[in-house]
Amino acid sequence: MATKFSKSQNFQGKLTLVFFPKIKHLPFFIFILITSLLPSFILISLRRSPISYPTHSLNNPNPHSPITLFAVHSVSPFRRHDLLRHSSVYSFDELKRKYRSSRQKDRMAKYYDIDDIIMEEETVSVIFQKAASGVGIDPSSEMDFIETGSKVELPFWLAHELQLRQAVSVNVPSCFDQKTRLEIQADSAGVDLRSRCPFFYDFGCKIAPIVGDRTIGFLLLSAFKSRYKEILTKAHSVAFAAGSKFWTILTKEEINLYETAQSAMASFKKWRMGGPRFQIAAVLGRKRKSTE
Amino acid sequence: MYGRTACQLVKEFASGDKGQLVSFNSDLFQQVVAECSQHHLELQSLIRKIQEEGLDIQTARNADHYGALIHHLALVRNKRCLMAYVFNRAEIIRNLLWKIGHVLPQEIEEKLCHTEEEHFKKHSTALKSYMSKVMVDLTVDMVPPKDPYIKVRVLDDIGDGILLSDDKTANFACHSMHLLKRTDAEQFISRGQMEELTG
Secondary structure, X not given: OHHHHHHHHHHHHHHHHHHOOOHHHHHHHHHHHHHHHHHHHHHHHHHOHHHHOOHHHHOOOOOOOHHHHHHHHHOOHHHHHHHHHOOOOOOHHHHHHHHHHHHHHHHHHOOOOHHHHHHOOOEEEEEEOOXXXXXOOOOOOOOOEEOOOOEEEEEHHHHHHHHHOOOEEEXXXXXXXHHHHHHHHHHHHHOXXXXXXXXXXXXXXXXXXXXXXXXXXXXXXXXXXXXHHHHHHHHHOHHHHOOHHHHHOOOHHHHHHHHHHHHHHHHHHHHHHOOHXXXXXXXXXXXXXXXX | OOOHHHHHHHHHXXXXXXXXXXXXXXXXXXXXXXXXXXXHHHHHHHHHHHHHOOOOOOOOOOHHHHHHHHHHHHHHHHHHHHHHHHHHHHHHHHHHHHHHOOOOOHHHHOOOOHHHHHHHHHHHHHXXXXXXXXXXXXXXXXXXXXXXXXXXXXXXXXXXXXXXXXOOEEEEOOOOEEEEEHHXXXXXXXXXOEEEOOO
């Protein structure tokens, strides 16, 4: 029994020596590979969107991500036209319908999403194009009547739905103003995005098609690219405990990324220490925490 | 502002750590429900007003229409917040069953409202009946043990006369040490009443 065991180990050793110096380094290689390729995967998968949903999607609300916006813009005008005219598989209307239903599904998928609900509570300032009676959402007026042309701060969920029905026009929110843009251009990693908007990217993606400002996509992408690098390096460095100031400027999405990177590192380390002996202790820790 | 109370409710849920429960805020919940009925009344009165003016509800686009629309949207939003609150709590409660076992500790049970306790009990009976049908205990650790027996120390006075799977009873006095079957010990460890001794 014992000889059999060592034999198989030897075999394994030889096999892996060809590819990796030690078998225990294998997951580390995979880990490095995945983290280094992740941004490019995202780019590749999202770059495909303009082909499945041509540029008229920009007129419809919400192409979801800064990167989609970027991808749509990066297609040259001629090519855009081309895509629209020669989308031979689906007619224009069919595509539109497909796109709408996929949006609907996406929205329903987030129906119970706590973060999505909180994000939609962000206020935007709107100008009413139509009058509305019997509502008390304008604090400046004493009557419960909103006149055409009055400027009101509304939460995003309300502003969005009213904008779809052409009842209001939405202004660009203050977190995407010129000042923020300049700051992001200067030093994106050091900008305090959380105080401006805790869901900077998600909110940006949702607001961009509504206000019709196509530069927001670029802004989000460039901000995310440079900040992502920073988060990844900081999450893996030893100094993250001391980086408490660093915490306070991250948006909610970035914190999620940061935590994911850390937990990946933690589980990798746990795997290397190995042994099912540790398994129970970890389970115990987690369970204990939840009972507290 | 419309929908603010509902969002407060959701934010309160989100403020806890992931997978942790805060006590069910029935006060705020009732406030949101009351707000919903208020919206409903105002919506109805606006619709009646449109009808009294002799306009078609389907096509009228006057101030009353947009007022009614805003009330409708606020209603839908409040509903979404309430649904998300209940749904996400229910998910955590179902997870507790897998993590802690069929009996909830006192401090967690206090945080549930009556219907949530009911939900937990029903989920627990459903799982039990399923497990007895397939004759597998699904709640045990997924990783196969090297040794079926583990050494444990009792942290809490559990009491004596507890029946183990091999038809023996054991006296788990506080700080005593035992060699138990892993499947027997697991539920006590998960509740924090025992700890595993390693090395």
